Amino acid sequence: MRLLCGSLLSLRRFNAVFSTGTIRRATSSATMRLVQFCHVGDEGRVRVGVEQAEGQGVIDLKAFDPSMPSTMREFLEMGKSGMDCAERALSSGQCVVPRSDVRLLSPVTGPEKVVCVGMNYRDHCLEQNAPIPKEPIIFSKFPSTITGPYDDIILPEESTEVDWEVELAFVIGRKGKHIKEEDALSYVAGFTVANDVSARDWQMKRNGKQWLLGKTFDTFCPLGPAIVTTSALKDVHHLGIRCLVNGAVVQDSNTSQLIFQTQKLVAWVSRFVTLCPGDVFLSGTPPGVGVFRNPPVFLKKGDVVECQIDEIGSIKNNVV
Missing domain, CATH: 2.30.30.230 (Fumarylacetoacetase, N-terminal domain)
Structure with missing residues (x-):
């Protein structure tokens, strides 16, 4: 029955x-x-x-x-x-x-908000010789960036410096404002894998060095493969996280390196805006991005980018 x-x-x-x-x-x-x-x-x-x-x-x-x-x-x-x-x-x-x-498909499409966090891995800050942030650095991507876990990443004609960023993402499960840190996880539906694809020329050199345009080209947020509920994970803040380009590991870290963990991010952002079911958070990327390599390395047509997080899964996208 x-x-x-x-x-x-x-x-x-x-x-x-x-x-x-x-x-x-x-x-x-x-x-x-x-x-x-x-x-x-x-x-x-x-x-x-x-x-x-x-x-x-x-x-x-x-x-x-x-x-x-x-x-x-x-x-x-x-x-x-x-x-x-x-x-x-x-x-x-x-x-x-x-x-x-x-x-x-992407486990969420058409969210009200895509909230992103910059400089949120200790080892990524060390990679840049940058200070550890005292407060979360928040920016956004437009929801139109979201694409499926196995869909193509489209190289825009406007950029020649497109980069990869594997990230632990989470999805809000219920509406809230001024959420207390100790209650924050009850507002999270679960966790997934994201690639915060970034056009570094637009992020770091053009448009007054504001990040939005460099982060928000169409297909610049592959997401998936599933929303994994919190209870399915032993410890979401102690998971291996890595990115491979054409089978070679380019990023390899652990979510224990996060400076501001999930609870802090939910509480912090909800001070400013109301969080709604379906809102997506990208919590930051570890070291190994292309722009800080010597010499810098950027994605080209024909590349295959795979982002993996232990216990959650992997997404794999062709660059076209």
Whole structure:
């Protein structure tokens, strides 16, 4: 019997006992890998799903429960009821789409905000002989930069200095303002992998050295492959993070090098703006970017960039 999202708590617990043999509380912190996808051959129809495991089949939430929305942003706006339904779907093992029939999209599209953090790895600051920031350095990318985990990065005609930046990203799960640091993680739906692609000539030399234009060309924010809920990670602030270009490791660090961790970033930014479900944060990049190499190295047509974070996954994008 399929339970509806509005089912009573007692029935949810019964479902958990039946499917796993133990009572476990159904909450928004359930261990899940949430994805946004389309069926191969039906690219115009976006769906929200739950991966059975990285690279395995995807449970179509709308097929499991027709009342579920078709986009991740709408799903996150449902709050706990959406997460509960996703957990039941995962436990059921029903409505599975084989991985070969799935095209993964960015796990979030059309967010209200893409919030980025500069100079947020100690080892990246050392790479530049730069001081450790005393407060988070915040900038943004336009939401139109977001592209899928395996989609192409398009080199713009306006730049000859396009660079890579692997980053731990996280997605806001509920609305909040003036969030306390000790409560901040409860506002985070989960974590994903990002590449903060950057046109260094526009970031560092042109437009008054303001960062926005150099960061916000179309396709300059590959994101994915999934939103991994916090409880699925042993310690999000102690994960290996790396970037490979054409198979060669160019960045290799650990999220323990973050100066301002997730809780601090949520609390800090929410002092200035209201955070909304679906908002994306890029938390900064470790050392090894192309611009600080001697001589500098930039992306060219035909390159393949892979960004990896342990326990979360990897994204891989061709440069065209």
